[in-house]
Amino acid sequence: MTVKFFAYLRDPDYAGCREITWPGCADVLQLGRELSTRFGQKFHDEFFAEGETELGERVIVMVNGRRVEFLSGIHTPLRDADLIQIFPVVAGG
Amino acid sequence: MNNGYVGTILRVNLKTGTILKEPLNDKNADEYVGARGLGTKYYCDECDPKCDPLGPDNKLIFMTGPLTGTAATSAGRYNAVAKSPLTGTIGAANSGGHFGPELKYAGYDGIIFEDVSDHPVYLYISDDTVELRDATHLWGKDVFETTDALNEECGSNFRIACISAAGETGCLFAGIMNDKHRAAGRGGIGAVMGVKKLKAVAVKGTKSIFVAHPEKFFEVCMDARAKLKAHPVTGAGLSAYGTMILVNIVNGVGGMPVANGRDGACYADADDISGESLTAKHLIRNKGCFGCSIGCGRLTEIKSGPYKSQGEGPEYEAGWSFGADCKINDLGAVCDANFMCNQYGIDPITMGSTIACAMELYEMGAIPEEDIGFPLRFGDAAAMVKATEMTCKGEGFGKIMGLGSYRMAEKYGHPELSMSVKKQEMPAYDGRAIQGIGLEYATSNRGGCHVRGYMISPEVLGIPLAMDPLVTEGKPALLKTFQDLTALCDATGICLFTTFGMGLPEIAGMYREAVGSDESDEEVLLKGERIWNLEKQFNVAAGVEKDTLPPRLLREKLPNGPAEGKVNELHTMLKEYYAARGWDEEGIPTKEKLTALKLN
Numbered sequence: 259m260t261v262k263f264f265a266y267l268r269d270p271d272y273a274g275c276r277e278i279t280w281p282g283c284a285d286v287l288q289l290g291r292e293l294s295t296r297f298g299q300k301f302h303d304e305f306f307a308e309g310e311t312e313l314g315e316r317v318i319v320m321v322n323g324r325r326v327e328f329l330s331g332i333h334t335p336l337r338d339a340d341l342i343q344i345f346p347v348v349a350g351g
Numbered sequence: 352m353n354n355g356y357v358g359t360i361l362r363v364n365l366k367t368g369t370i371l372k373e374p375l376n377d378k379n380a381d382e383y384v385g386a387r388g389l390g391t392k393y394y395c396d397e398c399d400p401k402c403d404p405l406g407p408d409n410k411l412i413f414m415t416g417p418l419t420g421t422a423a424t425s426a427g428r429y430n431a432v433a434k435s436p437l438t439g440t441i442g443a444a445n446s447g448g449h450f451g452p453e454l455k456y457a458g459y460d461g462i463i464f465e466d467v468s469d470h471p472v473y474l475y476i477s478d479d480t481v482e483l484r485d486a487t488h489l490w491g492k493d494v495f496e497t498t499d500a501l502n503e504e505c506g507s508n509f510r511i512a513c514i515s516a517a518g519e520t521g522c523l524f525a526g527i528m529n530d531k532h533r534a535a536g537r538g539g540i541g542a543v544m545g546v547k548k549l550k551a552v553a554v555k556g557t558k559s560i561f562v563a564h565p566e567k568f569f570e571v572c573m574d575a576r577a578k579l580k581a582h583p584v585t586g587a588g589l590s591a592y593g594t595m596i597l598v599n600i601v602n603g604v605g606g607m608p609v610a611n612g613r614d615g616a617c618y619a620d621a622d623d624i625s626g627e628s629l630t631a632k633h634l635i636r637n638k639g640c641f642g643c644s645i646g647c648g649r650l651t652e653i654k655s656g657p658y659k660s661q662g663e664g665p666e667y668e669a670g671w672s673f674g675a676d677c678k679i680n681d682l683g684a685v686c687d688a689n690f691m692c693n694q695y696g697i698d699p700i701t702m703g704s705t706i707a708c709a710m711e712l713y714e715m716g717a718i719p720e721e722d723i724g725f726p727l728r729f730g731d732a733a734a735m736v737k738a739t740e741m742t743c744k745g746e747g748f749g750k751i752m753g754l755g756s757y758r759m760a761e762k763y764g765h766p767e768l769s770m771s772v773k774k775q776e777m778p779a780y781d782g783r784a785i786q787g788i789g790l791e792y793a794t795s796n797r798g799g800c801h802v803r804g805y806m807i808s809p810e811v812l813g814i815p816l817a818m819d820p821l822v823t824e825g826k827p828a829l830l831k832t833f834q835d836l837t838a839l840c841d842a843t844g845i846c847l848f849t850t851f852g853m854g855l856p857e858i859a860g861m862y863r864e865a866v867g868s869d870e871s872d873e874e875v876l877l878k879g880e881r882i883w884n885l886e887k888q889f890n891v892a893a894g895v896e897k898d899t900l901p902p903r904l905l906r907e908k909l910p911n912g913p914a915e916g917k918v919n920e921l922h923t924m925l926k927e928y929y930a931a932r933g934w935d936e937e938g939i940p941t942k943e944k945l946t947a948l949k950l951n
Contacts, residue, residue, distance in 0.1 A: 264599050264600070264627065265588065265591075265592060265596055265626070265627060266591065268627065276622070316583050318600070318812075318813060320603055320604070322913060323603055323604050323605050323912060323913025323914075324604075324913055325604075325813070325817060325819075327813075327817050328817075328819045328821075343599075343600075343603045345599070345600050345603070346583065346588065347583045347584055347588065347812070347813065347814070348584060348588050348592070348596045348597065348600055348812065349584040349585075349588065349589065349596075349597075349808065349812050349814060349848075349851045350589065350593065350594030350595070350596055350597040350626075350647070350666075350667045351594055351597065351667060351668070351801055351802065351805055351807060351847075351848075
């Protein structure tokens with residue numbers, strides 16, 4: 259699957275890249291854990307709320323253009339062909 | 352006065368040269384708050400809704416709010432109100448910077464311009480000294496030249512609001528620019544100023560604004576500022592990346608129109624024109640308006656190449672209109688076109704969208720090349736910049752584009768390809784992929800516009816709650832609340848962006864302590880609803896067309912992306928929206944509703 263990062267999540271303190279290809283993960287929870295292992299605690303704390311029961315308040319995760327809140331949340335299943343986009347909370351207009 | 356207002360309205364008759372100072376109408380100020388609301392109330396009381404927007408009977412009103420220029424957060428706003436020559440609706444255009452506060456420091460809540468002058472003039476205001484001065488030497492100058500010349504003539508500490516040649520020569524989407532780069536941008540209010548031969552207003556003030564409960568007011572203002580500072584968007588994101596940060600996330604949900612909406616709403620090159628790219632390649636520093644802790648403005652530079660230039664912006668909407676909508680992935684060209692719009696004082700949303708419409712018409716053979724003078728294809732950055740320049744300067748085909756996309760497309764037999772509502776171009780979100788924003792465009796009281804009830808906030812950004820963009824449930828009722836709250840926010844004189852980090856309790860709290868009111872939050876919000884209904888009442892009386900969307904959004908299914916196959920379900924939402932508003936099935940405010948709001 260392809261994972262894309264945006265805004266400050268591209269900074270070295272977080273993912274340090276725009277995009278990576280990641281081997282298969284069962285769901286968003288597993289992906290978050292694996293990415294946290296690779297990118298470190300700061301990324302983890304941004305991605306997850308305490309206890310890893312839900313996403314952090316400052317992050318938006320989309321699977322194929324759909325926010326996971328409208329799918330199955332942190333348990334949204336993933337497939338190898340999926341595009342996962344990870345944004346911090348942003349606004350403008 | 353000790354209630355946020357300074358108590359005086361300037362009334363300037365441009366035909367006779369008479370300048371009167373009259374007391375602020377306290378009852379109207381109480382019921383319509385200020386800025387957008389109070390300006391519209393003055394306008395509706397004094398002008399015929401059927402008047403010619405470019406005739407002498409269309410008054411032009413500058414109005415501040417009770418919080419403008421105070422310690423309230425981001426309180427640098429004023430509104431310019433007139434009947435819009437682009438849409439025929441009430442046209443209230445909102446601008447930041449420092450001009451609004453300066454007008455209040457000079458001792459005036461607002462200015463009402465009547466009739467037309469027989470020669471170019473500008474209004475000079477230095478506290479109690481108010482004069483109409485000859486502006487023949489400024490006529491034809493652009494915004495930057497005019498501002499510099501007036502700062503040389505009046506003093507470097509004067510704040511200038513002005514138009515350029517685009518406003519003078521009738522570009523129907525010319526705006527009024529203040530502090531060089533801040534725009535009362537939409538609806539062609541600058542063309543109204545041009546017809547009046549009013550080149551500029553130069554203002555300097557040294558007086559104070561007093562509020563009803565200074566200590567309590569300061570306390571609620573500091574609480575509001577703390578709340579904004581603590582929020583990830585208003586405390587960090589907007590200052591770091593500006594509004595262009597929206598490019599990737601809106602594109603991510605498949606909601607950023609491409610090629611006039613013809614090619615769907617997923618732009619493959621979005622990251623090339625994103626806030627991340629702008630920040631990495633072109634940002635000099637961020638910039639804030641008066642009293643703003645957010646600082647979303649961008650000072651940017653294209654250091655080399657054919658588009659070498661420096662200026663402010665672009666905002667997300669301009670980034671989209673010159674970028675994805677024209678299929679341009681060259682951020683330098685996008686910035687250059689946007690800089691030109693500031694320099695010549697025109698609305699970049701309508702400009703880019705009109706070029707995109709012309710590109711589609713050209714590619715399908717509806718506009719012959721000899722009319723334009725060169726090929727105008729999607730993806731041609733040089734052609735896009737040239738088309739912008741021609742319109743800014745009113746040259747050749749630019750005169751036709753200066754009428755906006757609807758009138759241009761109508762001339763070439765395809766008005767349905769204008770991506771506009773009530774003849775004003777919709778901004779950077781596709782109503783097929785984001786249902787609620789489609790309803791917002793259709794019902795906006797000034798035509799296609801995103802800042803009358805910003806449904807992108809819940810539907811894409813998840814603020815204050817996340818709503819699925821693909822569904823219609825719950826959208827009409829929420830939109831009504833957003834529209835009323837936005838009208839209230841605009842009327843107070845603070846920036847709409849504060850609402851990403853705070854809400855009605857903070858806005859109503861600052862308002863109450865400033866004006867000395869003991870009204871509840873709900874009673875304060877009711878003033879927003881009153882403003883909305885007043886605007887609607889004007890539009891009905893003016894004979895503005897019904898609430899709808901371009902056929903493309905209602906019938907052409909999105910060809911790709913997360914919302915593939917979707918059209919906007921306006922018919923489903925509109926009925927529920929009118930019911931939530933207490934209007935009849937045709938969208939006309941009922942007598943009962945108007946009575947409840949003290950509007951008849």
